[in-house]
Amino acid sequence: MKMNRIQANLIYPIRAIVGEGSLWDVVNQQLIWVDILDHKIYSFDPKNGSNKGYDLGQDIGTVVITESGQWAYAGQDGINFFNPKTGQIKEGPKPEENKQGNRFNDGKCDPRGTFWAGSMAYSATEGAGNLYEFDTKGDVIVRIKGTTMSNGLVWNSEATNFYFIDSLTYEIHEYNYNQNSGNISNKRVVAVMDKEVGLPDGMAIDDEDHLWIALFDGGKVVRMNPKTGKIVYEVIVPVPKVTSCTFGGINLNQLYITTASYLMEKDQLETYPLSGSLFTASVPFKGVLPNKMKI
Numbered sequence: 001m002k003m004n005r006i007q008a009n010l011i012y013p014i015r016a017i018v019g020e021g022s023l024w025d026v027v028n029q030q031l032i033w034v035d036i037l038d039h040k041i042y043s044f045d046p047k048n049g050s051n052k053g054y055d056l057g058q059d060i061g062t063v064v065i066t067e068s069g070q071w072a073y074a075g076q077d078g079i080n081f082f083n084p085k086t087g088q089i090k091e092g093p094k095p096e097e098n099k100q101g102n103r104f105n106d107g108k109c110d111p112r113g114t115f116w117a118g119s120m121a122y123s124a125t126e127g128a129g130n131l132y133e134f135d136t137k138g139d140v141i142v143r144i145k146g147t148t149m150s151n152g153l154v155w156n157s158e159a160t161n162f163y164f165i166d167s168l169t170y171e172i173h174e175y176n177y178n179q180n181s182g183n184i185s186n187k188r189v190v191a192v193m194d195k196e197v198g199l200p201d202g203m204a205i206d207d208e209d210h211l212w213i214a215l216f217d218g219g220k221v222v223r224m225n226p227k228t229g230k231i232v233y234e235v236i237v238p239v240p241k242v243t244s245c246t247f248g249g250i251n252l253n254q255l256y257i258t259t260a261s262y263l264m265e266k267d268q269l270e271t272y273p274l275s276g277s278l279f280t281a282s283v284p285f286k287g288v289l290p291n292k293m294k295i
Helices: 266-271
Strands: 005-007 009-012 019-025 030-035 040-045 050-055 062-065 071-074 079-082 089-091 102-109 115-121 129-134 140-147 150-155 161-166 171-177 184-192 199-205 211-216 220-225 230-236 242-248 254-259 278-282
Touching: 019 062, 019 102, 019 199, 019 254, 030 062, 030 242, 030 254, 062 102, 071 102, 071 115, 102 150, 115 140, 115 150, 129 150, 140 161, 150 211, 161 199, 171 199, 211 254, 220 242
Parallel strands: 005 230, 019 242, 150 199, 199 242
Antiparallel strands: 009 278, 019 030, 030 040, 040 050, 062 071, 071 079, 079 089, 102 115, 115 129, 129 140, 150 161, 161 171, 171 184, 199 211, 211 220, 211 242, 220 230, 242 254, 254 278
């Protein structure tokens, strides 16, 4: 059976070091994303092609939108809140302020409106990180201990399952999720990615509860059926280091894709000069709106 695949198109050329954290802002019809190692949160407006950057002075793993329209972001040691209209930053909980060798990586809001974000060692030391939940009261809960490289995380439409990627396992994990408590349980492996195909990185979910997984060093985003673990659709990206994806646009059928230029040699960048840029693809599927943080 022939694999259905399409090509992604360039929408904004930029040499991001590690583009990540793509998120659709439905109110302003714009894409929010980060460059982790360049300390920036960006807002990309597809209507006019502008990409405004905000330098927040520290590594930024990911960003979510609060119900009040602020941006909550995972920094180096915890979370902060940023008002893009005023430039004001408000400090949040810092569960890893004594772990100088760590930083936060990917994260999203759960169906209850709490911010989940995972930490990792800069050296990618095995088991050095944790997946945290930052709840609406300012409390911090460790949801998964001993992670190595926290990445893609999504919840299904019924809010009964949680999907998570600890990248260096090359596995896609599924848990039972309790929407009342936020507790997760009964971990199982949905799929094991072939290392030659790419490292599983960021993840989105569509309205059919299929997973969309960005493949770092794989040059594509794949759509996976979590019930079978089979890849059923591919979006080919013209650069190797694909990092995250999200659905956006009026009809939520535009797949926005971030990429990286991290640790690429000169000859690699000459071969893939668009590394770090933003890409998009119109897909025959519809995404779901991101959950917002309730604070």
